[in-house]
């Protein structure tokens with residue numbers, strides 16, 4: 682884990698850049714357990730994330746051991762029965778996205794399918810069994826929230842993922858884990874007054890496919906605009 686005492690600004694920046702660049706989505710985890718102590722450390726650091734008026738709208742429900750097994754079994758049953766997903770946030774059809782974001786998504790699919798010929802992000806075995814992760818951190822915000830709280834939950838989620846990486850763990854933020862919120866709510870005791878935002882799978886990466894794939898990014902010109 683990165684030392685909190687840094688002696689040299691350049692060294693600190695490089696360490697940070699290394700953490701940011703080495704975080705990537707992991708879709709195949711080892712059986713190694715994650716301790717409650719580790720989870721507490723990650724979440725306590727992530728609580729430093731900024732939020733609208735310091736509202737801190739997020740909550741984290743931890744699925745592990747028997748409860749996670751129950752979630753996986755129940756979700757898998759629904760998946761196999763081809764039950765339509767009912768996520769708390771609506772999913773927009775790929776074809777309805779804006780031209781630029783749609784092109785990025787198509788490129789991602791093209792690259793990953795080229796790398797892994799049997800990859801299917803919605804129906805592959807790994808996805809259906811929730812990637813064999815030993816832990817899923819489910820993030821919620823109050824149902825009675827402003828859109829700003831989604832932004833806040835996103836920054837909280839990213840800090841969770843970077844902190845986990847810094848501590849030698851890997852993550853996958855995934856929609857697949859929130860396709861059937863009723864199951865997750867029931868197993869984890871999440872009240873109806875909270876919206877299930879996303880699940881972040883947490884654990885240790887297997888040195889195997891599909892983890893060997895690394896995604897690209899759009900050019901800086903496409904993202905960054907200076908007007909003078």
Ligand SMILES: Cc1cc2nc3c(=O)[nH]c(=O)nc-3n(C[C@H](O)[C@H](O)[C@H](O)COP(=O)(O)O)c2cc1C
Nearest residue numbers: 704705706708789802808854855856857858879896
């Ligand atoms: C909100 C959200 C939901 C996602 N859902 C899934 C998912 O259900 N299945 C999956 O394989 N990847 C999922 N991803 C991971 C993205 O595909 C991934 O972040 C993106 O391709 C960039 O790759 P990287 O995380 O390796 O940098 C999700 C990412 C986010 C932020």
